[in-house]
Amino acid sequence: MxxxxxxxxxxxxxxxxxxxxxxxxxxxxxxxxxxxxxxxxxxxxxxxxxxxxxxxxxxxxxxxxxxxxxxxxxxxxxxxxxxxxxxxxxxxxxxxxxxxxxxxxxxxxxxxxxxxxxxxxxxxxxxxxxxxxxKSLRPIPIAKEVIDENGNKIVYDQFADKELRYRQRYVDLIVNPEVKDVFIKRAQIITQIRKYLDENGLIEVETPILQPLYGGAAARPFITHHNALDIDLYLRIADELYLKRLIVGGFDGVYEISKDFRNEGMDKTHNPEFTMLELYVAYKDYEWMMDFVEKMVVELCNKVFGTTQFVIEGKEINFNPPWKRVSMVDKLLEVTGIDVLKASYDELVKALKERGVEPKGGESKGKLIDELFEITIQASLIQPTFVIDYPLELSPLAKKHRSKEGLVERFEGFVLGREICNAFSELNDPIDQRKRFEEQAKMREEGDEEAHQIDEDFIRALEYGMPPTAGLGVGIDRLVMLLTNQPSIRDVILFPQMKPEK
Missing domain, CATH: 2.40.50.140 (Nucleic acid-binding proteins)
Structure with missing residues (x-):
């Protein structure tokens, strides 16, 4: 034709x-x-x-x-x-x-x-x-095949363009009904997480989305304005500081499954609006939390999928415990030959440049260590692995390691080279917390836009006394991506953020 x-x-x-x-x-x-x-x-x-x-x-x-x-x-x-x-x-x-x-x-x-x-x-x-x-006034894109003058088959109206499918999810669900299965699984995953936490005695709570100070993570916020109070407010980047205030107030265990917002770029693992699970349990530490995460994920996999063994991106992944545990600092020394705790700022910059990464300038030493870890080690963490004991500069809200100088009691869980969770033995010393906030404030002055602000009310809460506490954050979207074998975060968010239509 x-x-x-x-x-x-x-x-x-x-x-x-x-x-x-x-x-x-x-x-x-x-x-x-x-x-x-x-x-x-x-x-x-x-x-x-x-x-x-x-x-x-x-x-x-x-x-x-x-x-x-x-x-x-x-x-x-x-x-x-x-x-x-x-x-x-x-x-x-x-x-x-x-x-x-x-x-x-x-x-x-x-x-x-x-x-x-x-x-x-x-x-x-x-x-x-x-x-x-x-009555449907707009034709549904059902694929139409046309043969051209050379006998070639041309397919028109096939709703396969990823950008269009994300933008018009309603059409995507009509013509690609299997997409719905991913979101049904997502709902079941969240339901099972909630059930597991409830059965383990944690209380689900709600904390403010609009906050006078943002905190609990290293990220740039979205800013809005409250007309009646005539003040700027921030969409939360994390729930951490408010949930810890509840531990101060006497709750033994709290959690929130919430929307958080970070004013950052978009890629396969980042959407500016995303779903987080955060939980805090009094009288526990990060060692206890590693065991808790293993049990939660195993039960989740068994209840929703009927198995703990998956083929994801062609690789066999086994979530059965125990997950491997590796020290961040020791692993960096093994792979790069660099003792990052002793290395100077300039030595870290040199190490990154030698590996093709040009630092922007103004980063903290902790940020440089984190970048070095990302480019040399992260992709190799295929099976479920806890990377533990991070440098202090990377974690202004984590408790100093009880036996290792310069480190904090923190772990991140990785699968297929992707971070799925982050946890601390939480810092509950108000004097140390103020000092860490002040160091972060200096980093902000030196150009680090993601450094933490000083939250005086949070310090005041700690001054009343917070018991030893273990905290955990889980990126729900990334966990769903993993378990449903989806290549992009936009495949597990019904209406992901998109550039404006032309």
Missing amino acids: ENYNFEAEYNSLMKRRREELDELIKRGILPYAYSYDVDSYSSDIKQNYEKYEGKDVKVAGRIMALRRMGKATFAHIQDSRGRIQIYLKKDELGEMYDVFKLLDIGDIIGVAGFVFKTKTGEISVHAKSYQLLS
Whole structure:
């Protein structure tokens, strides 16, 4: 076919659907119904045919395929659980059969009829009546194949472009219904995490999203303005400091599954709005928390997926404990030959440059160590691994290591080279905390935009006394990516942040 003009055809289809809408209204057909009493679903009927054979059912869904044969029509409708064929006969439906000629792929209908098998053995619903529930004015992108003058097959209208699928998730879910399975699994993962924490005695709480000071992580915030108070507020970058205030107040264990916001770039593992689990447990330390994380992940995997062994990106991953534990400093010494605790700032800069990374300038020594770790070690952490005992400069809210000078009691969990959790023995010494905040403030003055602010109220809370506490943060989106084998964070967020449409 020469000079095929997809856009012209698309516009003509839009025009035709508007004309069909006008004709339906003229015939007294309500194009947008108020309700329909659905009592059966496609998957139930197909999986339990013996139970449904000959029985009357009411199904509803979107028309996804149409085959008109004069006095009979076959169509496939798609409901929330799958697809099923419907069969309509002119002799039985009378005038409403002619009305069906005004319907298109994409229209939503309700069908009342009995269940049977066609001559080809396909389980179907023989329509006794049907009702238009919603007229679709925009054609659904069902792939169209066209052969050009050279005999090449060209596919038009295939809804495969990733950017378009993220932007128009509603269309993505219609034409790629398997996408829904990822989000069902996401919901089950969050439900199971919540159940596990509840059963272990933690209390779910809510803390402010709008905060006068942001803290609990190293990140730039989003800023907004409160008109009545005439003050700037920040969308939270973490929940940590408010949850610790609750431990001060007497809670033994609290958690929050929340939306956090960081004003940063977007890539396969970063979205500016994301979901975090944070939890804090009094009288525990990071050693206890490692065991807790292992048990939580194992139970989660078994309850939601029925296994603790996965094939992710072609690699076999086993979440069964014990997970490997490696010291960050020792591993860096082993891989790079550099003792990062003794190395000078200039030596760390040189080490990064030798490996193709040009520091921007103004970073803290801790940031340089973190970058060196990322480019030399992180990608090699394939099986579940706890990287433990971080340099003090990297963790202004973690407790100093009880036996190793210059380190803090912190771990991060990695799988397939991706960080999935971060945890501390929490700093509960208010004098030390003030000193750390002041050091962070100096870093801010020297150009580190992500350094922590001084939070006087949080220090005041610590001065009343916080018991020894273990804290944990888990990136829910990254965990879901991992367990559902998705390549991008945007594949597990229903409506990810996108650049504005042109």
